[in-house]
Amino acid sequence: MIEIRNVSHRINGTPILHDVTCDIPRSGITALIGPNGAGKSTLLNLVARLLPLEQGAIVVDGEDVSRTPSRDLALRLAIVAQQVGIASRLRVQDLVGFGRWPHHRGRPGPQDAAAVAEAISDFGLEDLRHRFLDELSGGQQQRAFVAMGFAQGTDWLLLDEPLNNLDMFHARALMARVHAQTRPSLDRPRSVVMVVHEINYAAGWADHIVALKDGQVSASGSPKDILTPATLSALFGMEIRVEQVEGRPLIMHHL
């Protein structure tokens, strides 16, 4: 479980998060939803110690994020941040291979090679494995970075807008893959926290939803409880209809 307690954060003096307290359950997919500027990415970056914690506490499976050494945390928690300005000319296979770095620190073994091969095949990157990153499309790059996050083999995986640049085929494939790896019936189910903008992917695949608005948790719970016309209309500040299709909410936000 990730316990977030009374976390407040400012960036350049602007308050982004105020007194956020919530729990993210172990195993399954947790979707962070909310309007632009709600603080979703900031919260994710704080959990992943990419930003220093200013106020409050974040505990991942009993380990305090601000006190656990970064190297140890890299074995429990992986983050795929939003990529800006990729300048590196690495082959896809080498990039995914660096996901194993926290485990081997320079001397990869057979289990590292196996994890890399698995991540490459899971995300349909076989044909691209020898291509350079800077020669790929945005969606292909995005898949390579997510595969790298998976290869890290951690219990927790944080994804900041993983569906960015993906077409519907790859977006669904990614969600299905993440869903399959997070089922509690597995020997070692993973727990994934992701920032999602296309809310129907949250409706279709998430087990748990945390809604943020203006730097505060406005609602959290199961998709059925959160994805209601009343809650969503208040969250996004517009009238939103919700239909039920095959027992799931279908959010008609685009009409």
Next chain:
Amino acid sequence: MRPSYFLTIVTLTVLALVSVLIGAAPFDLRDIASDPEALRLLLVSRLPRTFAALLTGAAMAVAGVIMQLLVRNRFVEPGTTGTTEAAMLGLLLVTLAAPAMPIVGKMLVAALTALLGMGGFLVLIKRLPPEQPLLVPLVGLIYSGIIGAGTTFVAYQADLMQYLGVWMSGEFSGILAGRYELLWLAGAMAVVAYVAADQFTIVGLGRSTSVGLGLNYGQVMALGLVTVSMVTALVVVTVGMVPFVGLVVPNIVARIMGDNLRASLPVVAGMGAGMVLASDILGRVVRYPYEIPAGTIFGAVGAAIFLWLLLGKPANGARNA
């Protein structure tokens, strides 16, 4: 062995042999057993000069590639980011303040000012929008121009302009045994960089990815900055700057092999060494028995290669796999 490593070693061996055989004084390798003068020439002049060119080229190419990964921009090198100019300024000031200081002390002062100069550059480019990567080298050129102008002013006032000329144009004709050995330190820095090759490659993926993988981002940045400033100061103090090496060589290698330093750093070092030595050999031959500085030759050739890199199409990565 990788074909690229094999090619590098063969080329360097041939170039080193040619370099030993060419010079103003007559010399034949077969004489070294019988003629003590020939052996002396080899040990005092020809070999030191060859080693100096190789070490300079290798270290400067390595410094260039590290800088490009730290800054996450392909179009920077110590000479276009104020680092070289800051090293020269430091060297000039220490020459004025303490002319009797041993060369190692002067070099350390130059390394310190180079570090400060590079630090100033990093602070400057933090404010640039990341979606405009070409602003980084432009700002670097202006920044190094300003430091260079200040250095020239001080040198002019102190009547030390000829020193500046020596530091700015890489030249190997004055290299004798006893006058270049500091460069082995630059070579050693390049080897240290190879030990941390994976860390530098990860830093090139950005801070988020580095921290996410548990890397001590600040520590790797610091190691990189110290390596680059030490190499710059060592080269300025001993032979003078060879422009474009740190820019051109890493770009050529990255185009063919990519940025995974564990594989490419030996080739970067080898190509830097080979191109600088080849420039020096060319400089000895073109107006024989007079010489043209290697820095001048490389400046001309390097500028042409750089234009080709800017305008040419990137190679297809899959084909070179």
